[in-house]
Amino acid sequence: MQPFRSASETFTEGGVRAALSELVAPDAAIHMCHPFGDTIGPDRLYDDCYAPLLAAMPDLERRDMIVLAGQTPEGRDWIGCMGNYMGSFIAPFLDIPPTGHLAHLRYHEFFEIESGRVTRMQAIWDLPELMMLAGAWPMAPQLGAYLCTPAPMTSDGLAVSGDGEAAMAHVIAMLTDLCRHPAEGGPEVMRLDKYWHPRVNWYGPAGIGTARGIAGFRHWHQKPFLRAMPDRKLDAMGDLMSHWFAEGAYVCETGWPNMRLTLSGDGWMGIAPAGTEVLLRSLDFWRLENGLIRENWVLVDLLDLYRQIGVDVFARLREFNGARVTGTVSYPVEAL
Numbered sequence: 195m196q197p198f199r200s201a202s203e204t205f206t207e208g209g210v211r212a213a214l215s216e217l218v219a220p221d222a223a224i225h226m227c228h229p230f231g232d233t234i235g236p237d238r239l240y241d242d243c244y245a246p247l248l249a250a251m252p253d254l255e256r257r258d259m260i261v262l263a264g265q266t267p268e269g270r271d272w273i274g275c276m277g278n279y280m281g282s283f284i285a286p287f288l289d290i291p292p293t294g295h296l297a298h299l300r301y302h303e304f305f306e307i308e309s310g311r312v313t314r315m316q317a318i319w320d321l322p323e324l325m326m327l328a329g330a331w332p333m334a335p336q337l338g339a340y341l342c343t344p345a346p347m348t349s350d351g352l353a354v355s356g357d358g359e360a361a362m363a364h365v366i367a368m369l370t371d372l373c374r375h376p377a378e379g380g381p382e383v384m385r386l387d388k389y390w391h392p393r394v395n396w397y398g399p400a401g402i403g404t405a406r407g408i409a410g411f412r413h414w415h416q417k418p419f420l421r422a423m424p425d426r427k428l429d430a431m432g433d434l435m436s437h438w439f440a441e442g443a444y445v446c447e448t449g450w451p452n453m454r455l456t457l458s459g460d461g462w463m464g465i466a467p468a469g470t471e472v473l474l475r476s477l478d479f480w481r482l483e484n485g486l487i488r489e490n491w492v493l494v495d496l497l498d499l500y501r502q503i504g505v506d507v508f509a510r511l512r513e514f515n516g517a518r519v520t521g522t523v524s525y526p527v528e529a530l
Contacts, residue, residue, distance in 0.1 A: 195261070195273055195305070202256035205248060205281075211240055219311045225450050227318040227475070228498035229288065229508060239315070246288070251281025251297065259345035260479055260491070261352055262446050264439030271307040272439050274446040276300075276351070276479050276491050278342065279319070283328070284523040288321065289512050290328050294523035298342045299324045302477035302493040304437070304448035316450045318477050318493040323400035325511065331400075332514035333500070333507060334464025338403020338414040346481050346489060351444075358440025361482045364389065365445045366438070368487065376424050381412070391486040401463055401496045422462035423455035434473075445480040452476055457503065463496070465503065472502045 198217045201209040218224075218236035225232050230243050248254050258277040265271050283297035299319055306314035325331040326340055345351055368389035375384045386408050396405040398415055405414040420426075427434070436449035451473035460467050475495040480487050500507045 195275075199256065199258060199261075199275075205244075205254040205256065207240075207245070207248065210244060211236075214240055217312055218315070219308075219313050222312050223314045225314070225316045227321070227495045228501055247279065247299075250285045250287035250292065251279070251283055254279060254281040259351050260354070260444065260446075262354055262439065262441050262444055262479070264358065264441055266437045266439050268437075270437060272437055272448070273305045273307060274439070274448065274477075274479065275303045275305075283324075286520050286522075287324065289508060289515075289520070290321070290325050291330055291515055291518050291520040292523050293328050297324060297327055300343050300493065302448075302479070302491070304446075304477060306437075316448050316475075316477065318399075318475065318495050320400050320493055321497060326400050330511060330515050330518075332510040333401065336401050336403040336463075337418065338398055338405050338410075340400065341404055343397045343404070343491065348481070348483075351481075354441045354444050356442035358442055358445060361443055361480070362438060362440040362445045364482060364485070365440075365447075365480050365487070373426065376420060386412075389487055391483060391488040394487055395489050397489070397491045399493045399496055402494075418461040418463075422457055422459045422465065422467070424459065426453060426455045443482045445482070447476075447478045449477070450475050468503050470503050472499055474499060 198213040201213040214236035220235045224239050258275050260276040262274045279299040283292045301319050303317040305312045372384050390408050396411045405411045434452050436447050436452040438447050453474040456471045457468045477493050479491040481489040
């Protein structure tokens with residue numbers, strides 16, 4: 195991973211292509227968020243995903259803030275990365291109009307490793323975040339706060355080590371208790387105080403936003419989420435599949451998908467109760483402090499959720515921004 199990470203810090207086509215060719219197996223299964231979809235191998239990954247992003251941000255850089263490596267209980271080796279792509283946003287990207295200013299785009303990227311090479315990748319880029327930064331988000335306003343997602347407050351996300359077994363057991367127990375509500379009782383059955391630090395930061399995807407503390411998590415995310423989809427089921431409760439691994443005080447999970455829910459109620463992201471069953475992809479990181487979850491980074495492929503209920507966010511984006519000039523910003527690219 196290190197050659198790819200180093201090449202991506204000062205992003206050039208030649209450097210990143212070469213690093214991907216060394217890292218990613220020719221037949222690797224690449225699973226990207228909507229609208230990129232699935233593809234095979236390093237060349238398609240670069241041409242379909244990275245090339246358009248580099249064209250939009252010619253001084254693109256990758257800023258990893260968490261890098262975890264570990265083995266799942268099933269014996270598979272994975273690496274998980276969280277960070278921000280940043281650069282001068284001077285040309286349209288997926289019809290998102292440029293700003294001419296420094297832009298940020300959070301990513302959660304997971305890589306399965308076999309014989310030293312990536313054989314599977316699952317990744318979510320927070321495209322709604324870039325839409326919001328550009329003033330171009332065409333859907334309902336989010337309830338949580340909007341911000342450029344920070345690194346761990348301990349500043350150790352790139353130097354994680356140690357046995358993560360206890361941390362992973364804590365997170366899995368927390369999720370198990372979360373799912374007891376509402377079927378088994380009121381909010382008290384979730385025992386949030388047992389698992390979450392009172393000053394937890396929950397960094398949700400753009401469209402939901404960031405919440406502070408248990409009260410913030412409940413108010414800005416959990417209550418509307420459960421009103422809309424009280425029958426949620428996680429991977430441990432059905433045939434869905436997640437990959438879990440942990441190091442030290444950090445835990446991460448990649449699921450493609452890992453949640454099954456029915457949109458039976460109102461109140462989540464302005465979506466009407468469509469009565470439709472949906473599958474959610476969620477790629478998550480947790481950091482524990484003194485035995486409690488202090489920070490939780492969550493990305494959900496919300497654009498794929500909209501796709502499942504028949505909403506084309508990108509078509510609405512084009513209509514929403516129909517009166518805006520969306521060409522390349524006049525910018526001294528040669529000075530980059």
